[in-house]
Amino acid sequence: MRALPRASxxxxxxxxxxxxxGRAITPYLFIAPAFIIYAAFMLYxxxxxxxxxxxxxxxxxxxxxxxxxxxxxxxxxTRLRAxxxxxxxxxxxxxxLPCGIGLVLAAVLTRAKARGLALFRxxxxxxxxxxxxxxxxxxxxxxxxxxxLNTVLRSIGLDSLxxxxxxxxxxxxxxxxxxxxxxxxxxxxxxxxxxxxxxPTELFEAARLDGAGAVREFIYIIVPSVRAExxxxxxxxxxASLKTFDLIYxxxxxxxxxxxxxxxxxVYRRAFETGQVGSAAAIGVTLTIIIFLVTLAxxxxxxxxx
Amino acid sequence: xxxxGKTRTLALAATAALALMLSACAPGSEAPAPSxxxxxxxxxxxxxxxGEQTLTVWDQEVRGGQNEQMTKLNAAFEAKYPNITIKxxxxxxxxxxxTLRLALSGTDAxxxxxxxxxxxxxxxxxxxxxxxxxxxxxxxxGWTDRYPASVLKYSQYSTxxxxxxAGSVYGLPQVGEVVGVFYSKKKLESLGLEVPADWAAFExxxxxxxxxxxxxxxxxxxxxxxxxxxxxxxxxxxxxxxAIEKLGFGNAGASWTSGExxxxxxxxxxxxxxxxxxxxxxxxxxxxxxQKLTKGEGVFLMGGSWMAADLADAMxxxxxxxxxxxxxxxxxxxxxxxxxxxxxxxxxxxxxLAAAYIDFITNxxxxxxxxxxxxxxVLDTAAHAPASGVLKDVYTAFESVTxxxxxxxxxxxxxxxxxxxxxxxxxxLLDGRIDAKAFTEAMEADYAGFTQGQ
Numbered sequence: 001m002r003a004l005p006r007a008s009x010x011x012x013x014x015x016x017x018x019x020x021x022g023r024a025i026t027p028y029l030f031i032a033p034a035f036i037i038y039a040a041f042m043l044y045x046x047x048x049x050x051x052x053x054x055x056x057x058x059x060x061x062x063x064x065x066x067x068x069x070x071x072x073x074x075x076x077x078t079r080l081r082a083x084x085x086x087x088x089x090x091x092x093x094x095x096x097l098p099c100g101i102g103l104v105l106a107a108v109l110t111r112a113k114a115r116g117l118a119l120f121r122x123x124x125x126x127x128x129x130x131x132x133x134x135x136x137x138x139x140x141x142x143x144x145x146x147x148x149l150n151t152v153l154r155s156i157g158l159d160s161l162x163x164x165x166x167x168x169x170x171x172x173x174x175x176x177x178x179x180x181x182x183x184x185x186x187x188x189x190x191x192x193x194x195x196x197x198x199x200p201t202e203l204f205e206a207a208r209l210d211g212a213g214a215v216r217e218f219i220y221i222i223v224p225s226v227r228a229e230x231x232x233x234x235x236x237x238x239x240a241s242l243k244t245f246d247l248i249y250x251x252x253x254x255x256x257x258x259x260x261x262x263x264x265x266x267v268y269r270r271a272f273e274t275g276q277v278g279s280a281a282a283i284g285v286t287l288t289i290i291i292f293l294v295t296l297a298x299x300x301x302x303x304x305x306x
Numbered sequence: 307x308x309x310x311g312k313t314r315t316l317a318l319a320a321t322a323a324l325a326l327m328l329s330a331c332a333p334g335s336e337a338p339a340p341s342x343x344x345x346x347x348x349x350x351x352x353x354x355x356x357g358e359q360t361l362t363v364w365d366q367e368v369r370g371g372q373n374e375q376m377t378k379l380n381a382a383f384e385a386k387y388p389n390i391t392i393k394x395x396x397x398x399x400x401x402x403x404x405t406l407r408l409a410l411s412g413t414d415a416x417x418x419x420x421x422x423x424x425x426x427x428x429x430x431x432x433x434x435x436x437x438x439x440x441x442x443x444x445x446x447x448g449w450t451d452r453y454p455a456s457v458l459k460y461s462q463y464s465t466x467x468x469x470x471x472a473g474s475v476y477g478l479p480q481v482g483e484v485v486g487v488f489y490s491k492k493k494l495e496s497l498g499l500e501v502p503a504d505w506a507a508f509e510x511x512x513x514x515x516x517x518x519x520x521x522x523x524x525x526x527x528x529x530x531x532x533x534x535x536x537x538x539x540x541x542x543x544x545x546x547x548x549a550i551e552k553l554g555f556g557n558a559g560a561s562w563t564s565g566e567x568x569x570x571x572x573x574x575x576x577x578x579x580x581x582x583x584x585x586x587x588x589x590x591x592x593x594x595x596x597q598k599l600t601k602g603e604g605v606f607l608m609g610g611s612w613m614a615a616d617l618a619d620a621m622x623x624x625x626x627x628x629x630x631x632x633x634x635x636x637x638x639x640x641x642x643x644x645x646x647x648x649x650x651x652x653x654x655x656x657x658x659l660a661a662a663y664i665d666f667i668t669n670x671x672x673x674x675x676x677x678x679x680x681x682x683x684v685l686d687t688a689a690h691a692p693a694s695g696v697l698k699d700v701y702t703a704f705e706s707v708t709x710x711x712x713x714x715x716x717x718x719x720x721x722x723x724x725x726x727x728x729x730x731x732x733x734x735l736l737d738g739r740i741d742a743k744a745f746t747e748a749m750e751a752d753y754a755g756f757t758q759g760q
Contacts, residue, residue: 059407060434063333145586164586256588256733272404274722
């Protein structure tokens with residue numbers, strides 16, 4: 001961009017001054033249409049949410065200014081603290097676990113040169129294509145007291161393990177989390193498969209000649225080569241885990257008690273049902289900041305390591 | 307411009323924009339001031355004299371029979387008054403709950419809306435001055451004679467929104483709801499049991515069913531609120547009705563931590579501990595529970611009259627319904643209520659027309675239309691009862707509760723957050739995570755926190 005006008009108007013020519021002025025504005029004019037739309041639909045609502053979060057407002061009557069009150073509530077309210085804690089646990093189920101499984105799965109698929117790789121890739125990716133609501137309903141059936149999981153457990157004589165998975169104070173969180181793992185694994189695997197396909201086979205041959213086995217290959221060649229893909233996968237899945245709403249809304253409504261509630265669900269409850277719009281906005285803003293910081297950290301770490 | 311300079315400019319712009327917004331008016335400042343009751347104004351009852359008018363109505367009567375009655379009544383209204391056009395906007399209960407807040411605070415508000423009785427909906431609207439008190443029209447049309455006081459109170463708030471269940475009339479409901487007990491007649495017979503005539507007999511029947519190896523009570527409580535419809539009737543049988551009304555309407559003057567409330571909570575905890583419920587209630591779907599009754603996997607199902615149609619479809623004459631009174635022969639004290647009342651918005655252009663419409667859809671003829679379309683009319687219920695079947699039981703129970711017994715409010719009406727508190731605490735109580743004392747303390751904290759803040 002910068003080189004173009006300089007070539008057309010050499011130094012000392014009369015048009016130089018205006019050209020430079022034009023140069024300063026032109027890029028912004030190009031950006032403007034997109035920026036205006038972005039500002040209207042992203043930045044304005046975000047600023048408005050920040051604005052609302054400073055008030056105690058029921059959505060109807062006159063709001064009262066409470067400053068950072070809604071934010072300090074997030075720290076003092078045990079239910080909200082728990083909600084953010086659950087979101088943290090979901091990072092494990094949505095991001096860490098799928099990345100672990102995905103790495104191994106993709107490595108095996110790449111190195112084993114299995115037949116029908118395309119079919120397998122499609123199958124693994126399938127959960128990503130299904131709407132989360134459908135996934136939730138299906139898993140709700142599986143986890144039901146008379147559901148598939150308990151039936152299988154009973155048939156192999158593990159009656160003592162059967163329970164109402166989504167109604168259990170201890171097991172409901174992992175049960176819901178594993179639905180997230182099931183959904184995320186496909187995305188992660190496909191991303192990593194793409195990355196591994198780019199590794200030159202000479203590298204593997206050289207490693208084999210040096211006497212490296214499958215495990216060493218995995219640690220020293222495969223994992224470092226897909227660092228960029230892994231970062232993308234982690235970023236996407238972590239954002240998804242922190243934003244989780246539909247899964248909770250459809251399965252447990254945050255229950256039993258508040259043992260599976262998450263920030264997004266609390267935002268919805270407070271904004272639309274209990275008339276605590278200010279508090280809902282504060283949770284939303286906090287969640288946005290946390291997502292921003294976590295993704296920033298993931299990207300920084302991966303850049304530093306590269 | 308250097309990247310750093312660019313960032314700085316952007317940051318400056320963002321800060322400026324934010325400052326501009328913060329200095330702007332507080333949210334909600336464009337809302338109208340609560341309108342004073344317009345007493346003394348002359349009321350026009352003759353719709354034919356009102357000229358060409360359009361009435362915008364937002365309702366949630368979307369399901370089969372509900373939609374049918376609304377369509378019929380609207381058509382009848384338009385036929386009677388050709389000068390009126392009804393613009394109907396019909397949404398599901400959930401959708402209406404979300405959009406109504408925005409619709410009422412906007413400039414283009416509808417004339418008549420169906421607003422949920424609860425404090426977090428109707429109460430909030432009354433407080434914000436967005437609904438019109440209808441006392442003058444109630445007098446003109448004789449609504450206080452048309453409705454029993456126990457039913458009308460569900461649509462009454464003080465004009466400042468602090469008291470629920472008394473004060474100005476803000477709307478009228480079309481249908482009623484009553485929470486009671488569904489049962490399988492064959493199952494009861496095979497156990498050698500009669501339909502329990504009072505609460506003690508009901509508890510005895512549950513115990514007998516358990517002894518004989520049946521699942522006495524069916525409950526699906528993954529949604530959190532269904533257990534409220536089990537606790538409600540228990541509380542109705544054990545706690546004085548006046549106390550429950552105060553607790554349920556969220557008015558000051560009662561306590562959750564009373565011995566009676568604790569005994570009611572203990573009963574539910576005992577039922578759960580003794581294995582009277584199906585296994586894993588907190589992980590079972592609401593729908594799965596009533597379906598179990600149709601499959602003969604349980605004896606009793608405590609729940610609302612709205613399930614009658616589905617159960618009758620599946621079980622035919624086998625299903626029955628009763629609401630056990632504390633003492634045999636008296637009317638039961640049980641949870642129930644009305645359908646969502648039709649209210650008039652403060653921004654309506656023609657309150658007389660809106661009131662005339664509400665009068666029309668709740669009059670005697672309308673009750674017949676409601677019964678004909680399979681709804682539970684809130685008035686003259688027993689007169690419209692079908693000859694047999696579970697609907698006859700439901701109609702009879704509702705009439706008996708509203709006239710001889712007490713219709714108790716849903717407990718989550720009480721405070722904006724009570725739905726969460728009640729749902730979470732009942733799940734805890736059923737699971738054995740918290741005991742009856744902790745349950746009543748959690749409820750008291752929510753109730754007292756709200757009533758003291760009023």
